[in-house]
Amino acid sequence: MDVKTQSYVTEAKKEMASPASRTFLDFFLPVLSAVREIGMTSFPDPAAAVERARAIRRSSVDRLGELLETFERNAVKAGARVFWAENAHEANIYIRDLVNRHRIPYVTKGKSMITEELGLNEVLKKNQTPVYETDLGEFIIQLLEKPPFHIIGPAINIPTDEISRVFMEKAGMDSASTDPVVLGQAARNFLRDKFRHMRLGITGVNMAVAETGSILNVENEGNIRFNKSAPGIQVSVMSLEKIVPNLDDALHMTRMLCRNGTGQKLTSYVTLDTGPRKQGEKDGPEELHIIILDNGRSRIYDDIKTREVLQCIRCGACINVCPVFRQIGGYPYGWAYTGPIGKLLNPLLLGLDRTRDLYGACTLCKACKTVCPAGIDHPSMILYLRNKNLAADPVLQGEGSTFAERLMSKTAAFAATRPRTWNTAARLGSFLASKLGPCHPLVSAWTLKRTFPSLPPKTYRDLRKHP
Amino acid sequence: MMNKTALFIPCSVNLLLPWIGEAVDRVLKRLDVVSVYPDRQTCCGQMVYNKGFFNEARSFATHFLDVFESFDAVVCPSGSCTAMVKHRYPSLFDDDPKMKQRALDMAGRVFEFSQYLVDVLGVTDTGASFSGKVAYHDSCHLSRDLGVSLQPRTLIRAAQGTELVVLNNGDQCCGFGGEFSVSYPDISTAMVSAKAQSYLDSGADLLVVGEPGCLLNIGTYLEKNHPGKQVLHIAEFLDCQGGENGR
Numbered sequence: 085m086d087v088k089t090q091s092y093v094t095e096a097k098k099e100m101a102s103p104a105s106r107t108f109l110d111f112f113l114p115v116l117s118a119v120r121e122i123g124m125t126s127f128p129d130p131a132a133a134v135e136r137a138r139a140i141r142r143s144s145v146d147r148l149g150e151l152l153e154t155f156e157r158n159a160v161k162a163g164a165r166v167f168w169a170e171n172a173h174e175a176n177i178y179i180r181d182l183v184n185r186h187r188i189p190y191v192t193k194g195k196s197m198i199t200e201e202l203g204l205n206e207v208l209k210k211n212q213t214p215v216y217e218t219d220l221g222e223f224i225i226q227l228l229e230k231p232p233f234h235i236i237g238p239a240i241n242i243p244t245d246e247i248s249r250v251f252m253e254k255a256g257m258d259s260a261s262t263d264p265v266v267l268g269q270a271a272r273n274f275l276r277d278k279f280r281h282m283r284l285g286i287t288g289v290n291m292a293v294a295e296t297g298s299i300l301n302v303e304n305e306g307n308i309r310f311n312k313s314a315p316g317i318q319v320s321v322m323s324l325e326k327i328v329p330n331l332d333d334a335l336h337m338t339r340m341l342c343r344n345g346t347g348q349k350l351t352s353y354v355t356l357d358t359g360p361r362k363q364g365e366k367d368g369p370e371e372l373h374i375i376i377l378d379n380g381r382s383r384i385y386d387d388i389k390t391r392e393v394l395q396c397i398r399c400g401a402c403i404n405v406c407p408v409f410r411q412i413g414g415y416p417y418g419w420a421y422t423g424p425i426g427k428l429l430n431p432l433l434l435g436l437d438r439t440r441d442l443y444g445a446c447t448l449c450k451a452c453k454t455v456c457p458a459g460i461d462h463p464s465m466i467l468y469l470r471n472k473n474l475a476a477d478p479v480l481q482g483e484g485s486t487f488a489e490r491l492m493s494k495t496a497a498f499a500a501t502r503p504r505t506w507n508t509a510a511r512l513g514s515f516l517a518s519k520l521g522p523c524h525p526l527v528s529a530w531t532l533k534r535t536f537p538s539l540p541p542k543t544y545r546d547l548r549k550h551p
Numbered sequence: 552m553m554n555k556t557a558l559f560i561p562c563s564v565n566l567l568l569p570w571i572g573e574a575v576d577r578v579l580k581r582l583d584v585v586s587v588y589p590d591r592q593t594c595c596g597q598m599v600y601n602k603g604f605f606n607e608a609r610s611f612a613t614h615f616l617d618v619f620e621s622f623d624a625v626v627c628p629s630g631s632c633t634a635m636v637k638h639r640y641p642s643l644f645d646d647d648p649k650m651k652q653r654a655l656d657m658a659g660r661v662f663e664f665s666q667y668l669v670d671v672l673g674v675t676d677t678g679a680s681f682s683g684k685v686a687y688h689d690s691c692h693l694s695r696d697l698g699v700s701l702q703p704r705t706l707i708r709a710a711q712g713t714e715l716v717v718l719n720n721g722d723q724c725c726g727f728g729g730e731f732s733v734s735y736p737d738i739s740t741a742m743v744s745a746k747a748q749s750y751l752d753s754g755a756d757l758l759v760v761g762e763p764g765c766l767l768n769i770g771t772y773l774e775k776n777h778p779g780k781q782v783l784h785i786a787e788f789l790d791c792q793g794g795e796n797g798r
């Protein structure tokens with residue numbers, strides 16, 4: 085998928101001016117957050133449930149290497165084929181070759197942000213293999229050729245008349261309708277046909293259980309279940325952090341994921357499968373391929389300060405509460421992941437140099453950290469990324485600081501330990517700032533919708549000393 | 552001698568909002584608290600820290616500890632400066648056990664103003680009076696970083712003639728974020744206008760905040776777009792006696 089992280093500011097402005105996005109952002113996101121909170125109260129002890137979830141994710145990531153090996157062993161024992169993909173290219177080529185080897189006419193896909201990260205659809209398109217997204221939201225954005233707006237609801241912001249239009253144009257719907265039931269039926273008619281003749285289905289993975297070699301998916305539409313149970317070949321792609329130690333932990337994380345994602349205790353479908361179809365079994369794929377994707381995650385793992393991001397279970401809770409997301413929506417993030425988790429993952433996976441606005445445009449309000457069931461401290465990591473960017477970190481591709489930035493920070497640090505200098509500089513600085521005039525960019529930025537604060541004649545310090 | 556309470560006055564208050572500092576003085580005096588203003592204080596270093604200049608932030612932290620370490624309690628009318636000292640300073644010295652220990656010792660003795668009144672002094676009624684409806688905005692660093700959210704409400708409720716009303720999305724960020732407000736002015740002002748809207752919808756006569764940054768942001772926004780709608784710092788509010796705001 086194209087990386088558009090550099091047009092953050094222009095995209096943000098566009099979204100803030102769009103009435104459709106506004107309606108959605110203003111009303112739906114607070115509702116989603118409220119539903120989540122209600123969902124959490126269905127735990128006998130919500131705080132303990134969160135603590136347990138955070139502990140599970142912390143230890144899963146700490147034991148990552150060992151758990152992945154156990155998972156591979158058990159999955160292979162159950163008949164799956166496991167492929168370790170170092171990067172997106174390797175994963176895409178593996179899938180493309182599989183398609184070509186078996187002369188697959190088209191593939192169907194369940195919703196997965198990981199294949200957005202891979203840019204798999206583009207690779208298959210180049211291979212002239214049609215790809216049908218079978219999750220309603222993904223299906224809609226695929227037809228509209230739009231990026232995902234939200235990791236849980238990729239098309240959650242698209243108004244029904246726009247869906248109606250594109251369904252008539254590209255999905256065989258005969259007459260216009262904004263009735264969600266009619267639209268759902270139209271998508272169903274179109275996609276059922278694809279399922280009927282499907283030979284290769286692709287899914288993501290919500291959890292990979294080391295102890296049993298099973299993969300678990302949650303969803304509300306049943307399309308992932310189709311992709312996992314219909315005969316033929318199933319390809320499930322997981323980023324390597326999706327691992328959990330055992331079934332018990334997997335079930336707790338499932339409860340957590342559903343409540344935090346949609347406020348449900350459990351989604352309509354939860355599938356937990358181990359290996360391909362065995363003799364005598366009625367359904368399941370003949371071949372199961374599990375791709376374990378690294379794509380830069382080992383590097384994230386190696387740095388103890390960034391490792392924590394791998395604890396994420398992609399529930400989307402942080403996105404719904406983020407006050408910046410609530411203004412600008414998902415498009416400005418410019419890549420697979422949006423909201424606070426996108427502010428971390430996109431820079432870590434793509435490099436700091438082309439994602440500056442992602443970790444820049446944050447007020448450090450900590451709403452994300454407060455809700456995160458996986459125990460991620462987003463604001464601290466955002467600060468760490470800013471620090472690494474200024475330090476021109478070679479691993480994370482930091483840009484380095486400008487001369488002006490260095491001068492400012494060094495001068496400030498020098499004055500901080502010298503009260504006289506500090507006070508003189510602070511007074512002088514604020515005096516000069518008060519004289520900048522309305523055209524200075526800093527002043528015009530502040531006064532866009534605010535007045536410019538006037539400078540009082542005396543500082544508190546002066547008043548205190550000479551009342 | 553170690554038995555005194557020191558005031559740490561944020562730069563924003565010192566330079567732009569000195570009357571908040573004066574209000575703090577008057578309220579403390581009314582409660583018979585003797586406070587000193589250590590003359591050598593400078594700044595907590597939040598600005599450089601939030602930009603990502605961790606090394607430089609260490610100079611600020613070291614100086615702060617030198618100045619304030621000898622006091623029993625340090626009181627500050629800003630949630631973010633308090634949180635900087637309390638939570639960020641210790642993390643700045645991961646490689647220096649001695650400094651880390653000093654920072655940790657300090658962390659237990661620094662309090663945001665309303666937190667100090669309620670949790671340390673055990674005061675709920677400061678003798679303030681304001682007749683009208685008041686809404687309270689939960690500043691991010693106060694509510695989520697310091698866990699201070701009940702304390703200011705307790706103090707507001709106790710004021711004579713005051714009715715505390717609900718502010719919708721009261722704990723959502725107002726969009727200040729220091730440099731954020733000028734680096735991303737469109738997003739920032741969209742956020743502050745949402746906050747102002749909640750205030751208007753609440754039907755309150757007055758909005759109270761505990762953070763000078765939020766006060767500047769919301770205050771100057773209101774001044775331009777809804778003149779007459781007032782916002783006060785919690786210290787200014789508690790300084791009110793009979794509806795005057797002490798300015």
Ligand code: SF4
Binds near residue numbers: 399401402
């Ligand atoms: S960072 Fe936390 S809250 Fe955000 S999607 Fe991941 S698990 Fe959910």
